[in-house]
Amino acid sequence: MMNSKSLRTLIGYTIFSAAVLLLPLLIDDAYTLNKFSRYLILGLATLGLSLAWGYTGILNLGHAAFFGLGAYCMAMYLKLQTVPVHTGTGGLPDFMVWNNVEQLPWFWEPFHWSYLAITAGIGIPVLLAVMLGWFVFRARIAGVFVAIITLAMLVIINLLLIDQQRYTGGFNGITDLAWLTIGGIEFDPYSKTFYYLSAGSLVVCLLGTGIFTHTKAGLILQAIRNDPDRVRFLGYDVSAYQILAFALSAGIAGLAGMLYAMVLEFASPTFVGVSLSLSMVIWCAVGGRGSLLAATLGAILVNAAQGSLSENFLETWQLILGGFFVLIVLFLPKGLISIGELIRWRRKRTDRVQVQVLSSTKRARGIS
């Protein structure tokens, strides 16, 4: 049994997935391909955010923390793969040599192995989300307070990364990375192979979360966004479901972060920055936070617009983009996805106005 809403969602997902996977047929330019990979990766991160915010009502302003942790995990692995070009003779990353570190710190050791690094890139954000969620959601903290706590978490991690320069590269972050090679496949960030890695990750996550939101658990998450108390009186453990959504969201952000470090070939504290984190919230809102696909598209569109505007309007592009956001918040509070709804509503209103005009003319003539 499938209702029209689910059918529309399925069609949307299919068109989007096909478009994303077929794009390289139209693009031959390596630079453009790399740019699109980057947009898709940011779309993936925003997909994660919409699962927590749009679906469950957890306004997470620190989403970039999960994203950045994933990026650093991948960067640490790829840095150790550059032996001995960008590492000292003892396999020590260059910035550690400059900071007089003599031996590779213990927590860097596991990052010699790709599988451990990839596990950490998803596992560490998930673990952090579960721990934070355990304290926050069990204490029934909600709304703006969740936003403040997640923002604080982001700032703490950001400061730690900058402060621990000896181990993290400080402000510069971890630069000059190798390309990821797995099973003999080399992921050159300017290649179609890498594009397919990003696009494939996005499509798999989108379909996976799409299916997940249609399960009973997904319905419970939406109910929690609507009225958590009611959910409790039905017997569901609200905090457990909130932790689940938060952890899934963090895991997706971690994956996106790993890909981001690969596409830009570095990881820096800006990945864990307040500015990026808030931007993700804006992308999500622009696309439509109530829909996973809309939020993803929002991120891709805004970044693409940002890219082309900044190339064409050197001085004023931020102003144009800002105006665009204001317009959306004012007229499309549910995001770009609701544009169809707005048109339908306008049409209905025009009809009603015409009826009113008609009846008032009748009244004026004394017909009624």
Added chain:
Amino acid sequence: MAYLETKGLEVSFDGFKAVDGLDFSVNQGELRCLIGANGAGKSTTLDIISGKTRQSAGSILLDGVDITDKHEHHRARAGIGRKFQVPSIFSELTVRENLQLAYSKQTSIRHNIFSWPGSAGRERIEEVVELTGLRDRLDTQASFLSHGETQWLEISMLIIQDSKIILMDEPTAGMTIGETQKTAAIFNSLKGHHTLVVVEHDMTFVREIAEIITVLHQGKLLAEGTVGEIEINPRVQEAYLGSGGISHA
């Protein structure tokens, strides 16, 4: 033996004792009406039993098990269902989704991430929408329902939840006479299978459904008895003086 029992229940808000040493018990399968003037502590009593409000003293036993320190969702699983004074439904979801959520026999994450919302309880939902007349509204978003329909939806959810004991806070508030009569019929059919505690102001409705009435006054139990006994009880009449007598409460 009493099915639900409270002993010395007490709660205070900023020094004001809303419930003050309440001993109250209901037998299995009974429909009990809880009445009293405004501020008598009726809703607060339901809040404490369902876990929404924490008591400052006293204990609650359900079927002989102490549930005093349990969280709301544990109480719900133990069999306590609650309808609120202001209808509390998921306004952003459809009627069908609301009912699917109310079918909460399986509450664990491990079960619910591997099942579809419609995979269980379909017959039960069909039965209940037939009973409450919401069949045509199944795919309507709940925020578009009329006030009466919203009340019906919440009552449907409670029936589907299949709680052993259902606490209803003014289920007929805002209903038309016809709707109220239909509600009375439903409640009478629930007697026996479920234990119901109903807070109600509408005495016509109370007369139609009640076996035994409990009257609360200033957080204490004032009287308990059949409708006839309560209406001629001098202490109840005294407590209701000023609000125009029990029939107009």
